[in-house]
Amino acid sequence: MDKCDRLLRSWVEERMVPGAVLDVRRGGEVLFSGGYGGAAESTIFDVASLTKVIVTLPSVLLLAQASELSLGDPVSKYVPAFRHDEVTIEQCLRHTSGMPGAIPGFRERHATRDIRQELLAQELKSKPGERVAYSDLGMILMGWVVSAVSGMSLDLFAEESIFRPLGMKDSRFNPPPEWKERIAPTEWSGDAYLQGEVHDETCYRLGGVSGNAGLFSTADDIVRYAQAWLNPEANAWLDRAWIEASLADPVEARGLGWQVQDGHNDALACGPTWPIGSFGHTGFTGTSLWIDPTSELTVVLLTNAVHYGRDNPIRQLRPLLHEAIMNSASRHRAANETNYGSKRTQY
Known part of the structure; x- marks a missing residue:
């Protein structure tokens, strides 16, 4: 993995990212x-949109597994104020709901606005199910559905149904003040860098708890989560059938929540050579999680790239790193298989 190490060191030295944590595992x-850059494996990061697949997606799937909702249900069944009765839960998870990507002017961090009412007032941009269009708003709606069905706030449901069962002790929304010194600072805001306060403005105005963003976590916790997707039988948690359903039949490289490598999209953060069926997601702050289920390879990359501003190169850097990782892991695997075969022949 020397090339991966050199890449990350050079990115920090060249001020492309201020710091990073990389964790690569197979089986x-x-x-x-x-x-790198002062970050350690215990550093807590604002993982931004990884919230969608680490919290919101499994929360919905767990409720579906318990027969408390159906993916084909209209969102308005659980959020009556949502007036687009034709939009379903599955469409929101697949980003085919037709909802806009964001609320206009959403970056006005400290403006006094009723975000819930603004979201509910949004018109659809396309017919539900017609096309893929990434939408924070659809995932925010999913967080509201989870709360309506479970009777708990999304953060409490996540703590009881995801973090605690999987041993994710350093994952939560709105981290306590005593965690602050372990949290990587994100973007400059007003007169200080954000540290322990969610970077996403819409989530911030929703109190720091939302279906689209807000989670703070560590590489170790995210690895635990990734392993639960690879080996669901090891946890009394999400059944394999729901995991497989989330990844089956991707549309424009979109499954339920996850991006899925389908061989037709060269713009994924994992790069073009990751095997078909690999799945993952990214976060705007500079984070990503990618999994190859065939080789049981997991890659967790956490950075606070937005510390240098939003015009940072993380989108271009991530594919380079993931390609280097896949090449190194493939060579490592081939070498192990050769050594194993040689030993078996000698025996």
């Missing part, structure tokens, strides 16, 4: 783990 075996 649970650590192939590489390290921190």
